[in-house]
Amino acid sequence: MLKIASIVGHNLEIPYDVEYRPAWQPGLVRKSRDVTLAIVRTEDGLTGYACNDGHHARAIERSVAPYLVGQPASATERHARTFRNAGGLWFLDQALWDIIGKAAGMPLYRLWGGYRTTVPAYASTSELGTPSNRAELAARYRDEGFRAMKIRFHNERIEDDLALLDAVKEAAPDLTIMVDANQATNLPSPNLTPSWDYRRALDTARELHARNVLWLEEPLARYDFENLVRLREHTDIYIAGGESNRQLHEFRWLVERGVYDIIQPDCSLSEGISQLRKVAAMAELFKRHFIPHHGLSGLGLAAVLHLVCSINEPLMWLEMMYEPPTRTLETYQQLGGILTTLAWIDKNGNVTVPEAPGLGVEVDESAIAHFAA
Ligand SMILES: [Mg+2]
Incomplete structure (x- = not known):
């Protein structure tokens, strides 16, 4: 049934090797980037991953998890309104599709x-x-x-x-x-x-x-x-x-x-x-x-x-x-x-395009703590 057991966001800070100056913000110098890695787990043992710029762990905990936990990961149309109303956390949809593809044993493009x-x-x-x-x-x-x-x-x-x-x-x-x-x-x-x-x-x-x-x-x-x-x-x-x-x-x-x-x-x-x-x-x-x-x-x-x-x-x-x-x-x-x-x-x-089921991206969860913000 792909019932969602948990959804957690990890706030991360990824350092740049060299100072970075985006063209669209003249004069700004960035030394690192803030991102959130979200991990969704189902009761039957599947895991889906998603990533976004900025730190959203708290919003996921408060505004997304209460509505998604216990629901099917495959109910993407139902969950879309939750992502909208959580301030536009649309990126989480990536993790749901990662799970759907893994459950189907198929890469998403197929x-x-x-x-x-x-x-x-x-x-x-x-x-x-x-x-x-x-x-x-x-x-x-x-x-x-x-x-x-x-x-x-x-x-x-x-x-x-x-x-x-x-x-x-x-x-x-x-x-x-x-x-x-x-x-x-x-x-x-x-x-x-x-x-x-x-x-x-x-x-x-x-x-x-x-x-x-x-x-x-x-x-x-x-x-x-x-x-x-x-x-x-x-x-x-x-x-x-x-x-x-x-x-x-x-x-x-x-x-x-x-x-x-x-x-x-x-x-x-x-x-x-x-x-x-x-x-x-x-x-x-x-x-x-x-x-x-x-x-x-x-x-x-x-x-x-x-x-x-x-x-x-x-x-x-x-x-x-x-x-x-x-x-x-x-x-x-x-x-x-x-x-x-x-x-x-x-x-x-x-x-x-990768042929592995889902998004086809491997994640080393043991490396997350190293970049925790
Ligand atoms: Mg552009």
């Missing part, structure tokens, strides 16, 4: 429709950087087998943003390039963040299209639908976004109103993986592209990988957060080594 087994991955950067270190990274990614990379635009002047792109194109002309402006959220930062208006977005989109960039991500504020629609109508480059949107009704707005060509929900930030399957269906019906955000950890990434391998999306790319030496696979995917499996590319730049 359970959900089994469309493909591999997907091309792009290396996704987080720092703004300089033209010379973006060029070095581009050459490194290409040598490692990546066929695509995403850079950040966050300079005051458009000329300085374009210089980053031109350096990357010169260093690795064959790479497919995506550009993320991170304008949809306005997170607090020590320095003011460059804020784009319609004209800046339009000028940038046209310059990127002329340089054969695949998509421009989050060029305007999250709810500036009028200008996002106008931008799509006046440019030919794909306009992407959605990681900052929450709950199904917002994705209905994005799809119905034609806000983005590419819809990018996140299975930890936007809604649970169950609900993202509905967004994928909505995108398919409206002929929008569905290319999810990265999921925040190796567990979220695995959920995304199973999801994208279960649907027919002709433009699919898997976002792999990877920018050595700051955002390494160990800190981003493996939580310092707690997760012992890793999603990685083959020589063609593709990631193969």
Whole structure:
């Protein structure tokens, strides 16, 4: 019956090897990342795992456990309202699906429709950087087998943003390039963040299209639908976004109103993986592209990988957060080594979905105490 026996969140602090400066929060320096690893156990001995940014152990104990313990782990539609009302703890849905897949003895992508087994991955950067270190990274990614990379635009002047792109194109002309402006959220930062208006977005989109960039991500504020629609109508480059949107009704707005060509929900930030399957269906019906955000950890990434391998999306790319030496696979995917499996590319730049039941991610629970916050 998959009756839930316990659900516990572990607040963790994972140190970065090198100071990390996210492009979207100018002036901010991070030395570690706060995450929560959630563990769900069933009475019949199955275990499911999920991960999210931030510390949520108390909210899980107070606002989730009383409603889930004793209930079937497979009742994902019933539990969705609990996750919503606990302040958006949608990531816990990953653990329920991990259990469902294990109980069925099947990897989730097969359970959900089994469309493909591999997907091309792009290396996704987080720092703004300089033209010379973006060029070095581009050459490194290409040598490692990546066929695509995403850079950040966050300079005051458009000329300085374009210089980053031109350096990357010169260093690795064959790479497919995506550009993320991170304008949809306005997170607090020590320095003011460059804020784009319609004209800046339009000028940038046209310059990127002329340089054969695949998509421009989050060029305007999250709810500036009028200008996002106008931008799509006046440019030919794909306009992407959605990681900052929450709950199904917002994705209905994005799809119905034609806000983005590419819809990018996140299975930890936007809604649970169950609900993202509905967004994928909505995108398919409206002929929008569905290319999810990265999921925040190796567990979220695995959920995304199973999801994208279960649907027919002709433009699919898997976002792999990877920018050595700051955002390494160990800190981003493996939580310092707690997760012992890793999603990685083959020589063609593709990631193969795991065949193990559930999410297919192994967890070393004995390593949790080392990172307890
Ligand atoms: Mg983004």
